[in-house]
Amino acid sequence: MTDSQNILSMNRIKKSFPGVAALENVDFSLRKGEVHALIGENGAGKSTLIKVLTGVEHPDSGSIELDGKPVQVRSPQHSQELGISTVYQEINLCTNISVAENIMMGFEPHNFFGIDWKKMNALASEAMKRLDVDIDVTQSLGNFSVAIQQMVAIVRSLEVASPKILILDEPTSSLDVNETAHLFGVIRKLKSEGIGIIFITHFLDQVYEITDRITVLRNGKLVGTYNTTSLPRIELIGKMLGRSLTELDEVSKAKQKNEQKKDTESLVEAKGLGLTGSIEAIDFELHVGEVVGLAGLLGSGRTEIANLIFGIDTPDKGSLKIKGKKINHFSPLESLENGIALCPEDRKAEGIVGDLTIRENIILALQARYGWFKFIATQKQYEIAENYIKLLGIATPSADQLVKNLSGGNQQKVILARWLATDPQVFILDEPTRGIDVGAKAEIQKLVLQLAQEGKSIIFISSELEEVLRTSHRIVVLRDRKKAAEYSGDVDDHTIIQTMAGIL
C-alpha cells in the first residue's frame, strides 16, 4: 500500500461529545477509483467520521489530507469546494419541484426573460443520460422511485462540482434488487472515471458485490481496514460485533443458574404477526422467567418486532396473544395495562423527557396506568423515585435533577425504573446498553438476569452479540426482516454469525 495512491487520508481522528467518545484515533484512507465500504453497527462512529470529513463536525485532534496536502474542512460548503460530495440516505432534495430543477438549481441557465426552462431540461436530461437513466426530467421528483431520486442526487453532486470523492450514505437501504443493480452500474461508471467512493451500508451482500476495501468501526474505534476479497464474511461480522469483554464474565455465571426455565406458561404468543413494509410475518413466543434475545444486523427487523408487540405500530397480519388474551387494540397504554414494558431504542427521542425531573420521569408510566384522577401524591412520588435511584444505583444528587443532565447510562436506568415501577411481567429492552460505558453495561445485564430470576420475561435486543449470548435463554436470529432461525441459549456465536450472514 503506497500512500501516493491515496486521494484522501484521515489520520488519528478523535472526536468526543459530552460524555461519549464518538471517535478514538480512527484512521481512514481512500484511493483513486476505489469503492471503500465503511461498516459498523449503530453508534460505531460511521456517521461521526463522515461528519468530520464533510465539515459538519470538527475533530478534536487528528489530521485530514487530500491529495497529500493537509486540509481543514471548515463547513459542508467548504468540503464541496474541496471536491467531497455526499449523497445521504434521506435524500436532500426537494420532491415538489422537477427533476431538472433539483439537478440544476443554483446554476440554472437564464435567458433574457428568466429561467430558460428548455435549456435547463435539456441539460438535466443529458446529465441523467450520462448515467444511463432516461426519464422525463420535467416531472416533479416526488413522482419517481427512491432509486431514481438517489441517482438524481448523485447527478446533482456531479454537476455542482466535479467531485474527487463521493460519499454514499446508505444509498440502497430502501431500494429493491433491480434498483440496486442499476445504482451499482452507476457506481461502477463513476469508479471508472477515477472518483473515490465511500460506501456506507449494512447490507453485507452489497459490500462484497461492489467494494474494493472495507473499514470496520466499532464503538468509535477502528477495528481495521481490509481488502474485500481477503476478508471472509464470517470474519467481517465477527469484527463488526466484537467479542471478549472480560469485565462481564460474572454475568455469564449468573445466567447458568436459571438456565432451566422452559416450557412454562407462555406470556407472549405471536402467530404470523407482521406489518407490510416493516416486518414479515413471524411466530414468536415468550415464557415466564425467560430471556429471549433478538439478534440481527441493523435493519433486520429487531426494533420493528418490539414496536409491534408493544403496540407502537399496529400489525396488518397475524395475531398477538398476551397472557392468553388476544390483543385487538394496539397502543402503548393497552400494553402498559397488559404488563408489558418497552425501553425504546432511541433513548432521547422516545424514552426520556429531558426537561422533567428524575422523579417525574420515573413515575410517568405508573401515573399513565393509574390515569388522570388517581394521582400519586408528591410524597409517594419521592418514595418511589428514591427507592429506584437506590435500587438501580442512579448517580444523582437528588430526585429533582433534570434527566437531560444525566449520563446516558443513568438515563437508561431512569427509563428502566419508569417501567419497573409499573411492575410489568414482560420487558422489551431495545438496545438498552447502547452508548453507555462498560460498567453501566454490566449492571444493566445483571439486572436483566435478576429480573428473569424473579419470574419476569424479557425480550433483549442488542447489536452486541456477546451481550445477547450472555443474557439470553433462547435466541431468535433475524435477517432481512424475517425470522431466520431460533436457537437455545447455549448456541455458540459462530453459528449465530453464520445465520446472520445467511450461510446457515
Place this chain on the structure above:
Amino acid sequence: MTQRIKFFLINNGPLLTTITIFILVYFAGGRLYPAMQKPQVFFNLFINTAALLIVSIGMTFVILTKGIDLSVAGMIALTSAASAALLVNGVNPIVVMILMLLMGIVFGLAMGSIIHYLKVEPFIVTLMGLFFARGMAFIITLSSLTIKDPVYRYLALTKVHIPFFEKAYVYIPSLVGPILLLVAIYLANFTRFGRTVYAIGNNEQSAMLMGLPVARTKIIVYAFGGFCSALAGIVFSISLLSGYGGYAPGMELDAIASVVIGGTMLTGGVGNVIGTLFGVLINGTIVSILQFNGTLSSWWTRIGVGALTLIFIGIQSLFYMKKKN
C-alpha cells in the same frame, strides 16, 4: 401518455377542483338569481375583491415557504389610516403611495428577519405584527378619517370599460390585482427566487444543503407579503376613501382561505398563484350570492369562509394521501 395525464391530474388536482367549484358555484348562483348572469356581476367580483386578491397573492408566497402571515389585515388598516392622515395634511398622493409601499416592505423585512434569524414561529411574529400595525393605526387616528384628495377620488370613481362587453366596467384599483397576478406568476415560475420559495416549502434543510439562498428568500417573501398588504391597503383606502385602524377585520382568514381553496397546501411547497385567483373569486362569488339573497346576513360570510377553509383542508389531505400512495 395516460401516465402523463395521470401525473397531470395528480399534480393539478387541487387547482382543477378549485376551478370546477368556482364554475359550479357561479353557475348555481346564476340559476338562483338570474341577475347574476349579467357580465357586470362577474366583473363586480374583481371590484369587490380587489384588496383581497392582492393580499392573497402575497400570502400564497408566504404559505408556499411553509410560513403564514397574519399581519395582512393590520397592515391594510395601518396603510389606510396613515395615508388618510398624510393626505389630510396635504402630502402629495404619489409620495403617500410610495411611502406606504416602502413601509409595507420594511415591515415585512423586519418580520421576516425575526422569523428567520431569531427563530420565532411565523404565526406568533405576524400575529404580533397584526396587533402592532392596528395599534399604530390607532395611534395615528382613533376614528375614521375621510380622504378628500382629488387623485384618490379620481382613481376611485373612474370606470374602466371592458372591451367586448357592453356597459361592463371595473375601477382602476381593480386592475392592480390582476397585474400583480401576472408579476407573481412570472416570479414563481421564471426566477430563482420563485423556485427557491417552492424548495424551501418542501424541505428547508434540503434547500439549504442544495446551496440555495434560503435566508434571503425567506425574508424577501415576508417583505413581498408586506408590500402586497400595503398595496392592498392603498387599494382599500381608495375604494373606501377613508382610513381607520379597525378596517378589514378577519381579512387574514379570508386571505388564508382563498389561498387554501386555491389549492396551496398549508404544509408548504405545493400550490400556485393562479389557484389563489380562483380561491379569491369563489370567496367573492359566495359573498355576492349572499348579497343577492338579501335575507342571509353578512356574518354568514365569516362562518362560510371558516367552513370552506376546513373543507378544503380536508380535501387537501385527501389529495395528499392519494399522492403518497
Place this chain on the structure above:
Amino acid sequence: MKNNTPLFKRVRENRLFWPLVALSLIFIFNAIFSPGFFKLGILDGHLYGNLIDVFNNSAPLMLVALGMTLVIATGGVDLSVGAVIAISAAMGAVLINPVFGNEEITNAVAADPTLTNTPLWLVVVVTLVAGTLCGLWNGLLVSRAKISPMVATLILMVAGRGIAQLIERGQIMTVYYKPYHWFGNGFILGLPVSIYIVAIVYAIAWVLVRKTSIGLFIESVGLNAKSSYYSGISEKNVKLFAYTFCGFCGAVAGLILGSYIHAIDANNIGLNYELDAIFAVVIGGTLMSGGRFSLLASMVGALIIWTFTITMYIFGVPANALLAGRAVLVLVVILLYSDYARRILNRIFERKGLQHDTAN
C-alpha cells in the same frame, strides 16, 4: 413539600420572580408619579380605587390566561379566545332578552330591569357550556383531525365572531336585567365578585393540574410528545382537555365581561384577548414551544398587563394606542426567554468571566 431541595425551590421562585419584579416596578412607578393609585376608599359598603379596578378589569384576562397557559404548555396556541368570549356572552344576552329575532327592543321592555326570558342559573350554565363546546371543537380539530393549532383556532377566531353575530342577529344587545350585572359589577364582602370567580376557577385549575396527573401529562406532552406516548400517555386526550378547558375559561371570562359592560357587541367584546392572553402566559415564563408552566405566574402576567394599562389610563393614554406597544413587548419577552437569548447572554457572561480571570 418538605422534600423540596433548594434547587427545586429556586426553580419555583424563578418562575414568579421576573413577573413579580415587573409588577413591583410598575407599582413603584405609580407610587412616585401617581400616589393616588393606591388610594382605597369605601363607597356603598364596598372598596373602590384603582387597585380594585385593576383586579376587576384583569379578572377576564386572568381567566383566559389560565386556559391559554395549559394550551401553550402542550405546545399549541388558542387564537380563538376572544371569539369564544363573544359567543358565550352573546348566548347569555340572547337568553335574557325578552325579545327574540329581528324585533326591536321597545322602551317598555328596556326599562324593566326585572324581566328575563330565562332563569339566571340557566343563563350561566348555557354561557359556560357554549364556551366549553367551542373549546372542545378546537380540541377535536387539533387532537383528532391533526390540524395545526394555529390554523384550527384561527378558523374559530374569525368564524366565531360571525357565530356570535348570528346569535345576536347582528344587533348590539343591551341587557337590562339587573341580576345579570352582578357578575361583573357586584361585590361580596366589599370585594368585586369577579375576584371570587377568578379565585374559584384558579382553585379548580390548580386542583386539576396539581392534584391530578393532568398537569404532569401536559408538561410531558409539551416537552416530548413521543416519549410521553411511549410511556402510555394519551397525547390526544391531554390536548383535548387543554383546549376544552381553555374554552371553559373563555366562557367564564365572557360571563364576567358581558355582565360588566352589559351591552354585548359581538364584534368588540373580548377584542385582542388572544394577544393579551399570550402575552400574560409568556410573561409568566411558559415557553411557546410548550412544557413547564405556572398558572400563578400567568395570572401575575395578566395583572401586570392591566396594572400597566390602568396606569396609562391615569396618564391619559388611550387603550388602543397601547396595542402596538404590547405587541412589541410580547415579541421581546418571547425572545428574552428563548434559547437564543440565553445562549447570547451566556456568551456575554462567559466572556466577562474570562476577562475577570485574566484580570486576576
